[in-house]
Amino acid sequence: MILFADSGSTKTAWLLYDPATTSRKYFETVGINPIIHHHEEIYQKIFSNTELVASAPTVQEIKFFGAGCSSPERNRLAEAALKSIFTNATIEIDHDMKAAAYAICGSEPGIACILGTGSNSIFFDGETLVESYAGIGYILGDEASGAYFGKTILRDFIYHLLPQEIEAYLLSEYKLEKNTIFQLVYKEASPNRYLASFAPILSKFRETDYAQVVLQKGFTEFFDFHVSCFENFQEYPIGFVGSIATTFKPELEKVAAEFECTLGKFVTKPIDEIADYFIAKTSN
Numbered sequence: 001m002i003l004f005a006d007s008g009s010t011k012t013a014w015l016l017y018d019p020a021t022t023s024r025k026y027f028e029t030v031g032i033n034p035i036i037h038h039h040e041e042i043y044q045k046i047f048s049n050t051e052l053v054a055s056a057p058t059v060q061e062i063k064f065f066g067a068g069c070s071s072p073e074r075n076r077l078a079e080a081a082l083k084s085i086f087t088n089a090t091i092e093i094d095h096d097m098k099a100a101a102y103a104i105c106g107s108e109p110g111i112a113c114i115l116g117t118g119s120n121s122i123f124f125d126g127e128t129l130v131e132s133y134a135g136i137g138y139i140l141g142d143e144a145s146g147a148y149f150g151k152t153i154l155r156d157f158i159y160h161l162l163p164q165e166i167e168a169y170l171l172s173e174y175k176l177e178k179n180t181i182f183q184l185v186y187k188e189a190s191p192n193r194y195l196a197s198f199a200p201i202l203s204k205f206r207e208t209d210y211a212q213v214v215l216q217k218g219f220t221e222f223f224d225f226h227v228s229c230f231e232n233f234q235e236y237p238i239g240f241v242g243s244i245a246t247t248f249k250p251e252l253e254k255v256a257a258e259f260e261c262t263l264g265k266f267v268t269k270p271i272d273e274i275a276d277y278f279i280a281k282t283s284n
Contacts, residue, residue, distance in 0.1 A: 001058045003086070004275045006099050007032045007066035008242075009117040010146075010193050012045075013271040016055055017279070024275070027052040031117070032078065033068035036190065042081035053085060062091045063278060065099030067118060097122040098129055102277040103270030104239030110264055111230060113222075115252075116242030117196040119145035121226040123236070138192040144222035146196030146244055152214055153198045154181055163210050166201065203247055215248055219255040228259060237264030 004015040014027035029049050032042050047053055062082060069075050075093040082091050101112040101124040113121040119142045120135040138147040156162045157170055158178055170176050185191045202211045227233055238261050245252060246268050256263050267273060 001055070002061045002063070002275075002278075003055075003059045003089070004271060004278070005062065005064040005066070006096065006103075006271045006274055007064070008096060008114075009033050009036075009067050009190070010196065012066070013269060014049075014052055015271045015275050016052075016059070017275055019282075024272075025055070026271070031193070032066055036068070039077060039081050042078060043084055046081070046085055056086045057088060059086045059089045062086055062089045063274075064091065064093050065096045065274065066093070067096045069093050070095050096120075099270060099274050100241045101129060103241055103267050103273035104265050105237075106273075106277060108237075110236045111227060111233060111238045113226065113238060113240045113245070114242050115144055115222070115240055115244040117146045117192055118142045119148070119222060119226065119242075119244075121230075123230045138195065141225070142192075143225055144218035144244065146199040147192040148195075148218055149202055149214065149244070150195035150198035152218070153201055154185075154195065157181075163205075163208060166205050166208070166210065169204070170201070199244065212251070215251045216255065219248075219252055220258075223255055223259050223261070227261065234260050234262075237262050239264035239266065241267045241270045243268070 002017045002019065004017065006013045009031045011031050012029045014029070016025040016027070027049050029052065030045050032045055037045070064078065064082060066078060069078055079091050079093050097112065097114065097120050100114050101122055104110065104112040105124045105126065107126050109124060109126045111121060111123055113119070118135060118138060123130050135141060138145065138151070142148050153162070157167060157176060158181065160167070162170070184194045188194070202215060205211045227238060238256065240252070246266050249266060253263060
């Protein structure tokens with residue numbers, strides 16, 4: 001059995017593939033990121049899915065692609081946690097940008113982008129990851145991500161810059177208070193996930209001038225920093241994975257047109273495409 005995993009900061013999608021029958025089984029856990037999670041936390045997050053853990057004795061190979069898996073030290077941390085559960089498996093750890101490239105581009109050249117809880121991009125020549133500008137995280141970067149948009153909404157809430165209808169909605173539905181925001185952003189674990197939880201507000205109030213201005217600004221910054229940085233970027237299709245990209249596809253298309261870019265695939269759940277890529281390589 002081969003176990004594929006695509007992990008962002010919010011959730012991890014798992015796919016268990018049986019080469020003998022070509023059957024696929026799917027699991028989900030919360031996100032795993034070795035930048036912010038230590039060994040025991042990663043272990044507990046995986047162990048929370050008892051059905052996934054029950055399959056461990058049958059797993060012979062794991063291909064794990066995750067946010068934060070961008071250095072040998074972090075990859076060893078994730079590998080050790082996985083090995084403590086999947087004791088019979090050989091384990092390959094790599095960055096989630098590589099998974100995005102496989103899911104979006106397959107074997108063709110292109111620019112692959114992630115717009116989910118965080119954001120990032122990479123250039124793929126069809127075989128290898130040629131050029132990447134490492135993401136700098138939700139505090140300094142992650143332009144147009146869920147965390148970026150959520151941070152914008154909360155900042156404008158605190159400064160009383162939101163339109164009245166959006167502020168009233170946040171007060172009514174979220175019972176927001178400044179001290180609670182400070183506690184959850186500065187004191188609690190996974191503040192990027194907390195920030196990203198407010199991004200759906202832009203979808204609910206999508207037709208307002210406020211939402212359109214915020215989306216336009218965020219996507220323009222993303223193209224400035226994460227797309228136009230690649231040489232000859234207008235010559236390649238630009239594809240996306242992540243809920244922000246798929247939810248706000250029309251707004252993203254508008255900004256792409258301003259940069260004279262051609263958009264490629266939009267992938268909502270890339271785990272199947274990731275598995276397809278490796279299965280095809282094995283059969284060739």
